[in-house]
Amino acid sequence: MRVPLSWLAELVELELTPEELADRLTMLGMEVQAIERRGTDWSDVVVGELLAVEPHPRADRLSLTKVTIGHGAPLQIVCGATNIAAGQRVPVALPGAVLPGGRRIERAEKMGVTSEGMLCSGDELGLTADADGILILDGETQLGRPLAELYGDTVLDVDVKPNRGDALSIVGIAREVAASTGAEVRLPATEVEDDGAPVEGLVAVEVEDPQLCTRFVGRHVGGVTIGPSPDDVQMRLIAAGVRPVSNVVDASNYVMIELGKPIHTFDAAAVGRAAAGRARIVVRTARPGERIETLDHVVRELHPDTLLIADPGGPIGIAGVMGGAASEVSETTTDVIIESAVFDPVSIRRTAFHYGLRSEASLRFEKGQEQRLARLGADRTARLIHEWAGGSVARGRVDTNPDEPAPRTVAFRPARVDRLLGTNLGSETQRDLLRRVGISTEAEARPVTIPVAAGSAPEAVEAPAGDAVVATIPTWRRDIEIEADIAEEVARIHGYEAVPGRLPSTPMPGWRPSPLALREAVREALVGAGVTEAVTYALVSPRLVADFAWSVNPPPATGEGAREGGPITVTNPLSADHAILRHSLVGSLTQVVAGNVRHGRDDVAVFEVGKGYGRVADETVEWWRLGLALTGAFEPAAWNRPARPADVDDAKGLIELVAGVIGAGRPTYMALTDEPILHPGRSALASASDRAGRLALSGVVGELHPRLIEAWDLRVPRLIVAELSVAGLGGGGLPSVEFEAVSRFPAVERDLAVVVDEAVPAADVESAIREAGGENLRSVVLFDLYRGRPLADDERSLAFRLRFEAPDRTLTEVEVEEAIATISGALGHRVGGRIRA
Amino acid sequence: MDLAQLTRDLEALVEETRAALAAAPDTAAVEALEVEVLGKKGRLTIVLRGIGQLPAEERPLVGAVANRVRGAIEGEIGARRTELGAAELESRLRAETTDVTTPGRPIRRGSLHPSIEAMAEIARIFGQFGFVVYESPEIEDDEHNFQMLNIPPDHPARDLWDTLYVDVPGHLLRTHTSPGQIHVMRTVKPPIRALLPGRCFRYEAIDASHGTEFFQVEGLMVDEGTTLGDLRGLLDEFAHAMFGAGKKTRFRPGYYPFTEPSVAFDVECLVCGGPGCPACKRTGWMTILGAGMVHPVVLRHGGLDPERYQGFAFGMGPERISMLRHRIHDLRLFLENDLRFLGQFR
Numbered sequence A: 001m002r003v004p005l006s007w008l009a010e011l012v013e014l015e016l017t018p019e020e021l022a023d024r025l026t027m028l029g030m031e032v033q034a035i036e037r038r039g040t041d042w043s044d045v046v047v048g049e050l051l052a053v054e055p056h057p058r059a060d061r062l063s064l065t066k067v068t069i070g071h072g073a074p075l076q077i078v079c080g081a082t083n084i085a086a087g088q089r090v091p092v093a094l095p096g097a098v099l100p101g102g103r104r105i106e107r108a109e110k111m112g113v114t115s116e117g118m119l120c121s122g123d124e125l126g127l128t129a130d131a132d133g134i135l136i137l138d139g140e141t142q143l144g145r146p147l148a149e150l151y152g153d154t155v156l157d158v159d160v161k162p163n164r165g166d167a168l169s170i171v172g173i174a175r176e177v178a179a180s181t182g183a184e185v186r187l188p189a190t191e192v193e194d195d196g197a198p199v200e201g202l203v204a205v206e207v208e209d210p211q212l213c214t215r216f217v218g219r220h221v222g223g224v225t226i227g228p229s230p231d232d233v234q235m236r237l238i239a240a241g242v243r244p245v246s247n248v249v250d251a252s253n254y255v256m257i258e259l260g261k262p263i264h265t266f267d268a269a270a271v272g273r274a275a276a277g278r279a280r281i282v283v284r285t286a287r288p289g290e291r292i293e294t295l296d297h298v299v300r301e302l303h304p305d306t307l308l309i310a311d312p313g314g315p316i317g318i319a320g321v322m323g324g325a326a327s328e329v330s331e332t333t334t335d336v337i338i339e340s341a342v343f344d345p346v347s348i349r350r351t352a353f354h355y356g357l358r359s360e361a362s363l364r365f366e367k368g369q370e371q372r373l374a375r376l377g378a379d380r381t382a383r384l385i386h387e388w389a390g391g392s393v394a395r396g397r398v399d400t401n402p403d404e405p406a407p408r409t410v411a412f413r414p415a416r417v418d419r420l421l422g423t424n425l426g427s428e429t430q431r432d433l434l435r436r437v438g439i440s441t442e443a444e445a446r447p448v449t450i451p452v453a454a455g456s457a458p459e460a461v462e463a464p465a466g467d468a469v470v471a472t473i474p475t476w477r478r479d480i481e482i483e484a485d486i487a488e489e490v491a492r493i494h495g496y497e498a499v500p501g502r503l504p505s506t507p508m509p510g511w512r513p514s515p516l517a518l519r520e521a522v523r524e525a526l527v528g529a530g531v532t533e534a535v536t537y538a539l540v541s542p543r544l545v546a547d548f549a550w551s552v553n554p555p556p557a558t559g560e561g562a563r564e565g566g567p568i569t570v571t572n573p574l575s576a577d578h579a580i581l582r583h584s585l586v587g588s589l590t591q592v593v594a595g596n597v598r599h600g601r602d603d604v605a606v607f608e609v610g611k612g613y614g615r616v617a618d619e620t621v622e623w624w625r626l627g628l629a630l631t632g633a634f635e636p637a638a639w640n641r642p643a644r645p646a647d648v649d650d651a652k653g654l655i656e657l658v659a660g661v662i663g664a665g666r667p668t669y670m671a672l673t674d675e676p677i678l679h680p681g682r683s684a685l686a687s688a689s690d691r692a693g694r695l696a697l698s699g700v701v702g703e704l705h706p707r708l709i710e711a712w713d714l715r716v717p718r719l720i721v722a723e724l725s726v727a728g729l730g731g732g733g734l735p736s737v738e739f740e741a742v743s744r745f746p747a748v749e750r751d752l753a754v755v756v757d758e759a760v761p762a763a764d765v766e767s768a769i770r771e772a773g774g775e776n777l778r779s780v781v782l783f784d785l786y787r788g789r790p791l792a793d794d795e796r797s798l799a800f801r802l803r804f805e806a807p808d809r810t811l812t813e814v815e816v817e818e819a820i821a822t823i824s825g826a827l828g829h830r831v832g833g834r835i836r837a
Numbered sequence B: 001m002d003l004a005q006l007t008r009d010l011e012a013l014v015e016e017t018r019a020a021l022a023a024a025p026d027t028a029a030v031e032a033l034e035v036e037v038l039g040k041k042g043r044l045t046i047v048l049r050g051i052g053q054l055p056a057e058e059r060p061l062v063g064a065v066a067n068r069v070r071g072a073i074e075g076e077i078g079a080r081r082t083e084l085g086a087a088e089l090e091s092r093l094r095a096e097t098t099d100v101t102t103p104g105r106p107i108r109r110g111s112l113h114p115s116i117e118a119m120a121e122i123a124r125i126f127g128q129f130g131f132v133v134y135e136s137p138e139i140e141d142d143e144h145n146f147q148m149l150n151i152p153p154d155h156p157a158r159d160l161w162d163t164l165y166v167d168v169p170g171h172l173l174r175t176h177t178s179p180g181q182i183h184v185m186r187t188v189k190p191p192i193r194a195l196l197p198g199r200c201f202r203y204e205a206i207d208a209s210h211g212t213e214f215f216q217v218e219g220l221m222v223d224e225g226t227t228l229g230d231l232r233g234l235l236d237e238f239a240h241a242m243f244g245a246g247k248k249t250r251f252r253p254g255y256y257p258f259t260e261p262s263v264a265f266d267v268e269c270l271v272c273g274g275p276g277c278p279a280c281k282r283t284g285w286m287t288i289l290g291a292g293m294v295h296p297v298v299l300r301h302g303g304l305d306p307e308r309y310q311g312f313a314f315g316m317g318p319e320r321i322s323m324l325r326h327r328i329h330d331l332r333l334f335l336e337n338d339l340r341f342l343g344q345f346r
């Protein structure tokens, strides 16, 4: 809401600077978002008087004027406007002046004559809508005065919250100022000289659905002369952000800004008549097949829920949203019908959304209007039209519902208000504060019903005798319904800053594990290992979803959600790039890699802890995953070290790190050869179990398929990815560590080289060793992998370091040799391996 | 062999050894000499074999001489070894000298994402005051996201949240973490001190200060006596913890359908400190969060009796907090994942 202070000052005393006023309003909840000073950009524009206006010697359309600004020699100024005459006072832009929009005025040759400045139109100064004529100032205006001193204004841009439709008006803001300063609000005059014919003979209004139109007040002004509004009116409207159109249309807009009452005016001649010759208006919903050409010259098919203003011939306006083109007030209009109505807020909101026509008017209707305002708005508009456009106002109003409901009462308990706010204001102070916003109060000695909640969960309690105060709420304050609303009003007027802060001293809730604990441990471990945390969009493009869809779906870790269900699509996406909720993280992470590579970063290691989303029937599911993406050097080159490119083993190392953090055993891998998004020879399923044997980590790791690297122009030779379900990622804590006694006896280490067929996975060899090794075999670590002579071409040798240890004794050579012999036998029959000497 | 001969031989051995030691170039030569002279089959042993041929009464005399000679030789060898050892150590240290001004072998450091880290920081601060973390779904239904929060269908307040809807009937992407209030109240009984961090979505074009996806942290405190004054006190502590002790704060009316009274909470401009600058739109203040006393309708939908229970809720954007703390000018950076940006955080 743009509030010109010149306008506001007409309704309430302003003894404050604009900054002080802005601060007061902000502290009342009417946040001033900007203070705009109008006129500061009219440097060197002063009041001048035309001494002479003569034809330009060489150009028919130009005039040559002599202008005095009260001192110095008269200026010779060339002017193209035709509305000027000697003796008028006008704005003169002197050479060097800069006008709104940055236009600089200089002494200039115009068709052979020097022009020492420029006469300004209202439009050039941003003051009025008139671009053709020079702005003619009052004859009394002091010569030589800077125009900024006369017409400069300050406009506050107030963020009026949706619950305060009443404050979408100069009157409403004036009431807030009055609440703060204690000044009186001077309401605009609404008395009308309605000495014309009785309105009943000119206009008839019928409302078919009184729920959707609770009141329609019509007035009639005959014999008007359409023309521009007075300059000062235009200046105000422009300052308030409304473009002036004509005196009649401006009058309706003026009333909307001033009173907050949207008004529509019809050309009475274009409104169809009933038999008696009266213009006949019906407020009804649209009928099948009806259409209307609205003011913006768009022909619209009407939805059956649309509330219309109609005449016997059909629709002449969409109620509360936009008028029809056919009945628009135009230059030839002589008789005007004023519509000042109250419509159902929900109906107007739906209609405005339906046609994409949300306007200043519909915004005010949506927030609800008091019945009384229909009468005031009609009267005020008639008065202004009469004042600005002449004619005669028909006597009386047509009014479909003259009942004006009495103000609502809301009972409250001052003690409860204090208990909510943490204050000790007491009943008397609270009542004084409320009085300042026009809420009158009365102590109630009898038991009374307190509205505690309203809306979708209404609730009331009985207050014992003597505890309550009954507040009478001004009709314009539709937002105050319950006791808590009164509390806010008390706090607002008392000042939020005056509410004493203190630290809570109420009972504490019991301990609860944080669902972030495990996530944080995993994130910090990965960061420590050199991987950077990314956060990518959950909403991605259909192409990303399609191209990076996993075909394998490993079971989720214990307690974690499965990846399941179909994709969830946004029905009103902002762009195709953010249209579908992702199923997996890996596609997004490849984009992070690609983005950084394009910025010249060749070595990228990123992870994300994020969600996937799916739809199962009409239910939605969300699951947490850890995603990894590596490219370039995992150990970047330095002067003392060559670069080491990232490979799948690095990703596996990170997976093993995570397994360690969450207290799981060492992960095992199984070759994955048929996952279309991964390299068939360099991919694996990874899984690890916790001590209790539950699946603690489960997912996929591998190199991205070269086809995808190319299709997405990722510009990297290789990209390693992983996506894992991790037990606890969705909100679990870190499992407690169970201590295992450390043996006091020495361990025995043995290296074992096992020759196996190329096709035998290392994991199978390792598990054969583990299972045959007996209880004293404590660890099996692969430390070398050899191919070549003297092995056969299809053979390789895997060297493991085995550690044997007993908790209660030093193992004998014999015991260890026996274990090795058992292992050797098992390797022979399980994986066809032999021990290499 | 007689005693005199034996004594001469021993003296000669001492002399020879002394000369050989003087000529020894390094400790290795000294070691070799030690073995040669004093070893089990060394020259001293050989000389002393002659003792057996001496008469029994002379043997103790020779023993004394032999011990003196052995001691002398050991002393000579030890001294020479120390001398040569020191020199050798000296030359080894000289030879091993490197340019210690070169940089070390790099260890790659990752970094935590500033959005997530800001949420963690917020949780740490409120954790000191007994707040515990909960999470609730990102895909919500209209009831939880709006209606139970006192925002009926077609309510003008819906203009505050431009919403992304999905193709699952009745569902939408949560526009704020506030539906978590309902979930928490329906999960646990007061006293409640809850924090709800998480991702939110809006139908909003992406620019320097708006995003279609962003994070939020909701706070909820409900019991039988929590007041607006408690909210003020706690938010002051938060502002001081997050932005520095002594930072001025401001408490003013705001508007949310799910709080009554509603609050906007400002901290003094972190750029200009008060006089006004472009960063604070010349007000001297920066709004860091919205808050208020939980609306009775919301308490009721949470299954709590609004006559008995009261409390506050607040909601803040971790990115905004992060932007204010680190003077980040553009919200878009948080989801671009440029390592040059991410790498600046811990």
Ligand SMILES: [Zn+2]
Pocket (backbone or CB within 6 Å): B269, B270, B271, B272, B273, B274, B275, B276, B277, B278, B279, B280, B281, B282, B284, B285
């Ligand atoms: Zn500032």
